[in-house]
Amino acid sequence: MSEDSAGRSVVPIPALADPERLRSLAETRLGAAADEAFDRFARLVGDLLDVPVALVSLVTADRQFFPGATGLPEPWAGRRETPLSHSFCQHVVDIEVPMVLPDARLYPRVRRNLAIENLGVVAYAGMPLTDLDGRVLGSLCAVDSKPRAWTAEQLRTLADLAAACSSELRLRIAVAGAEQARRRAEEAHDRLAMLAGLSELLGGTLDMSTALDRLGRAMVPLLADWCLITLVDPAGRPRTVSGLHRDPDRAADLDRFTELLTTGLGPDSIIRSVLRSGRPVMRGTAALADVERGTTRPELAPLADRLGFGSHLSVPITAAADRIVGAVTLVNGPSRRGFDESDIRTALDIGRRAGQAVGNSRLYGEQRHVAEVLQQSMLPTLPVVPGIELAARYLPAADRVEVGGDWYDAFVQPDGELIAAIGDVAGHDIEAAATMGQLRNLVRGDAYGRDDPVDELMTHLDRAIQGLPVPTVASAVLARLRPAAPGFRLSWCNAGHPPPLLLPAGGPVQVLDGTRGPLLGLARPLPRTRRELALAPGDTLLLHTDGLIERRDQPIDEGQAALLEQLADAATLPLATLCDRLVAAAHRREDDVALLALRAR
Known part of the structure; x- marks a missing residue:
């Protein structure tokens, strides 16, 4: 039990809240706005039955609205809807048959309805408006403000018009249903397409x-x-x-x-x-x-x-x-x-x-x-060397799990000199990583305790790779730093590797390209050459693998130029910060990246 706007008890009508009926009503896509087709039905009722008010009234669970109307007084004519406290048509929905009232004030069902007082409804004749399944959606009704005896001819005319009006409603529902079916078919197609591509998308x-x-x-x-x-x-x-x-x-x-x-x-x-x-x-x-x-x-x-x-x-x-x-x-x-x-x-x-x-x-x-732990375990701990600061970084490729062949090393000779090396073994699998470990150990075993020039050490390494044999082709740079006041004397030999870079304390970045010798592991080793220069206090030597400068979508020269641009103002950066900047810039890396930086103090 609920109350209307005047505080009177109102018994709810269950039929109004039927979900199927409301769904059908929604599918008409009609509302409290004029619709020319239904306004025409209302005018025909008004003219043929000679009544002041005629309505196409559709009833929801809590209101009625008029897509077709003629003769309504204001403010109802502008609103084109009323609450159920002002509705006779709700009872047509309830009883599902015509409701004909010569004088509504005499009928208990409606005599307290506010439509009598506020809309002047006295005589009422309403015919059910139905969907294809016979559910009553509302009423086509004729209204008079004074009592009248409805004739059989008038009621027959009203029934015929209601049948035609119901046909229009059914057509609207059918069109909406067809559109809904089309949308559901499109949605089903889109879902199937989504499911078909989802595995590939996620994979x-x-x-x-x-x-x-x-x-x-x-x-x-x-x-x-x-x-x-x-x-x-x-x-x-x-x-x-x-x-x-x-x-x-x-x-x-x-x-x-x-x-x-x-x-x-x-x-x-x-x-x-x-x-x-x-x-x-x-x-x-x-x-x-x-x-x-x-x-x-x-x-x-x-x-x-x-x-x-x-x-x-x-x-x-x-x-x-x-x-x-x-x-x-x-x-x-x-x-x-x-x-x-x-x-x-x-x-x-x-x-x-x-x-x-x-x-x-x-x-x-x-x-x-597991691969990263294995790779890191194969990288050395950098030594502490008087007068030289060292920093290194290693990043695996961004899109695979294999350990790689990039490596770096630095160790101190018995006489206090520093040997530094960096290299790249061909391949990106566990075999390349194992070969990398062998090659690094060969470099250490070949160079430790020997005072030979770096080019001769690289030649010895060629012979060892051929003689043992170690099945690999690799690039490498081998460098030696000897104390030479006020800084160090640097000598290096390059075996097909990206050239070292020098960041002078007070000058532009220099590419130490010089003579780049053949790769290690070739069938016929060729003579090696070395270069030398002085490393002054504050100067930084940077050794790196090609993962720092190579991209699929650009020539390697552009990658080299971009690296030099990054280093243009980096000579005074702390060494760790410098290394972090370089690896951060390589976020789209497609290859492993190894770099070793040395700075004279």
Whole structure:
């Protein structure tokens, strides 16, 4: 029981709230605005029945509106709708047959209706307006402000016009249905296309954050207004939550939502239920209570309200052996249709494909970690040398897990001189890394304790590679630094490697190219040459591999020029800062990067 605007009890009519009837009514796409076709029906009723007011009245659960009307007094003529407290037509919907009242004031059903007082409705004749399934959507009615005896001919005319008016409504519904069917067909096609390309899309990267971003963009807005992707740690606890919203202006709210959700999932949360059971959970019509029950963070419910929370669907992300590694949550706002069984099937398929990507990414991460640990274990600890500061960096290629053949080394001779080397063994696999280890050890064994010039040491290295044999082709630079007041005397030999760079304390960067000899490991070793120069206090020598300057999309000369530009103002930087700047600039690296920097004090 409810009350009308005058405080009188009103008994609700269940038929008005029938979901199928309301859906059919919505599909007419009519509202409280004039529609020429239905205005024409109202005028015909007014003319043929000689009544002052005629209406095409469609009734919702809480109001009636008039797409067709003639003769209504103001303000109702402008509004083209009334509350149910002013509606006779609601009773036509209820009884589903014509309602004919010569004098409404005499009938208990309507005699207290405010339409009598406010709209002057006394005589009323209303014929049902129906959809294809016979559901009554409203009434075509004739209204008079004084009692009248409706004739059989008038009622027959009104019934004929109502039948024609119903046909127009059915046509509108059919057109809307056809458009909806077309949209659903297009949506189904888009979903199939998305699913067909999803594995390739996710398989195109082994980076977890990139894969999650691609997954979100594939689902939003095609499947939902916004989404959440939750991943768990090995113990099954939520570890990370990411999301995407179709409205970029809601990005800050969603970022805050995912931040809180990472640690704010309560024991009764739907996501935890999906993670525990592996079964999907769907709410075709959702309330914020779903959020409030599932979280320990009160801020989440108002955030969900701002993001739009009308329906939601959560499914597990399953990896190999049906292991649950996370959950996907799709959310629609109130203005978008609720999720249904077809959405569950689509989302479960997405969860399986996403699980493969997550599993591959985690395996890749584990392999990459092992490779990096192995690579780092093969790199030396830099010595402490009086008068010389040293710094080095090694970065593996950004898009693979293999250990590589790039290496550097620095060690002190018994007489206190420093031997420095850098090189690159051909290949990017475990064999290249093993060969790199052999070559580095050969350099140490060949040079340690010997006072030979660096070119002769490089020649000895050629002979060792040939004689042992070590199956490799490699580039390298071997350098010796001898104290020579006030700084050091530098001599170096280059075997097919990018030239060293000199950053003088008070001058421009110099490329120490000179004579670049053949690679190490060739069948016929050629004579080696060396060069020398003085290294003054504050001067910096930089040895690096080609990963620092090579790119697929540009000539190596451009990479060399870009490196020199980065070094133009770097001579006074702390050595560690200089190295960090260079590796940061190599963020798009396609090869391993090794660099060794030495500065005379």
